[in-house]
Amino acid sequence: MTSGPKTRQMFRRAQACMPSGVTSNYRYWGEDTSLVIKKGQGAYIWDYDDNRYLDYRLGFGPNILGHANPVVLDKVREALSMGNVFALTHHYEIEAAERIKQMTGVDLVRFANSGAEATMHAIRIARAYTGRNKIIKFEGQYHGFHDAVMWNTFPPEGSYGYRRSPVAVAQGSGVPRVFADLLHLLPFNDPELLEKKIKEDWGDIACIIMEPIMGNCPSIMPREGYLETVRKLCDEYGIVxxxxxxxxxxxxxxxxxxxYFGVKADLVAYAKALGGGFPIAAIGGIKAIMGEIGYLKIPQGGTYAGNAAATAAACATLDEIAAGALDKVNAHGTQLREGFEEALKRRGVPGFVQGPPSMPAVILTDKEAVYDFREVMETNHELYARVIGRLLEKGVMPEMHPREPLFISSAHSDEDAAWAVSAFDEALGEVME
Ligand SMILES: Cc1ncc(COP(=O)(O)O)c(C=O)c1O
Structure with a gap:
């Protein structure tokens, strides 16, 4: 879909001052297709030609209550009236940390500004705590823009070797090769290979970092018992x-x-939905490890970490979630899943929807299920791109890249779901003609 004239004009302006006209590489869609957004409200966003889109990207997930949620905005305004950054603790920070503890069961919390910062800190804390250096990371998972983890998220076909001994592929240039030496890459959902690797090398493995659901590899779920096995191996071998x-x-x-799975981690990185659209992240975890963070022991910090606006946004967002906002999210996701699967069947397109209702993903394949990155690479990405392209033309906007699920907010209504389902059905019909 090519962008309209006013949007394109804004994009040219952006290109004159920002590489590729974007502030994150993943936002560049193409010379004549990249969008510039004028506003967002609830479940919708608008471009500069006033085209309206039902937004299933939600900024890659954060806007769990929809865009410009008034409860969140009011709380941020309230917080900003007292100032934002003090290099000292303030009450919104305490209140946000208390809510996280209560909702997730972690013992202690530290704040950061982005998911990448949170995973970076978590890895360092794990290394410090264990006195070991290496990390286990799974193919197809993404943990942010830092060197330790910029490997094998979605490497090109044919570049990543054999599944028992994957070849480390950086997500671009500028990531020093030495970081690959600190990495064990493994396929997700394979307990035997994980156990083998740990038995061979446990003495230098500080941590396993994992997305429990593959949020960057179309919402692949863990196999029954897999997370429990990972937990058990970590306990047996002193791995965080x-x-x-x-x-x-x-x-x-x-x-x-x-x-969701009833499995506890030692450390957890949070971001995205935590701030309802505002930049905040948190590292939470058990007291035995988190309690060791401290001056001249384990470093963690940042000028804007725990600022008033972001922690206030987290307080408001978490209160809405605690009061039941996810019920709406899940109901919408279930409606989408059922509708999409019916449409696939009706149109004779092999495929299914996987993942939890709040972040479902459409998989186009003859297989009945996919369990790791390599299997996702064998699905029909070309057909997927054509279907999503048609959806976009109709004003329904999932992410174009097949690794992303759809993100749903509590602002997405039943009518929106019905519309998205009929648009999906039409899109399938058009591409299969
Ligand atoms: C699972 C996961 N971890 C970490 C990150 C990095 O978060 P951020 O973009 O806020 O740095 C992302 C971003 O998409 C993510 O999906």
Whole structure:
């Protein structure tokens, strides 16, 4: 879909002052297709030609209550009237940390500004605590823009070797090769390979960092018992288990994946839904580890970490989630899942919807299920792109990249779901003609 004239004009202006006209590489869609957004409200966003889109990207997840939620905005305004950054603790910070503890069951919390910061801190804390250096990371998972983890999120076909010994592929240039030496890459959902690797190398493995659901590899769920096995191996070999809940936290359940699956991590990284659209992240965890963070021991901090606006946004967002906002999110997601699967069947397109209702993903494949990144690479990405392209033309906006699920907010209505389902059905019909 090509952008309209006013949007394109704004994009040219953006290109004159920002590389590719964007502030994150993932926002560049193409010379004549990238959008510039004028506003967002509830479940919708508008471009500069006043085209309206039903937004299933939600800024890659954060806007769990929809865009410009008035409860969140009021709380942020209230907080800003007292100033924003003090280099000292303030009450919104305490209140946000108390809510996180209560909802997730972590013992202690530190704040940061982005998911990447949270996973970076969590890895360092794990290394400090264990006195070991290496990390286990799974193919197809994403943990942010820092060197330790910028590997094998969605490497090109044919670049990543054999599944028992994956080749480390950086997500671009500028990531020093030495970081690959600190990494064990493994396929997700394979307990035997994980156990083998741990038995061979446990003496230098500080942590396993994992998205409990593959939020960056179309919402692949863990196999029955897999997370329990990971937990058990970590306990047996003194390895810190880090759940990266940047996408799942406060979205798939009030207490995130720990509650959803009933498996506890040692450290957890939160961001996205935590701030309802404002930049905040948190590292939470058990007291035995988090309690060791401190001056001249384990470093953690940041000038804007725990600022008033962001922590106030978190307080308001978490209160709405505690009061039941996820019920609406889940109902909408269930409606989408059922409608999309019916449409696939009706149109004779092999595929299914996977993942929890708050972040479902459409998989186009003859297989009945997919369990890791390599299997996702064998699904029909070309058809997927054509279907999503048609959806976009109709004003329904999931992410174009097949690794992202759809993100749903409590502002998405039943009518929106019905419309999205009929648009999906029409899109399938058009591409299959
Ligand atoms: C699972 C996961 N971890 C970490 C990050 C990085 O978060 P941020 O973009 O806020 O740095 C992301 C971002 O999409 C993510 O999906």
């Amino acid at each position: 288990l880090i759940f990266d809940e940047v996408k799942t936290g406060f979205r798939i359940a009030k207490g995130g994946a720990q509650e």
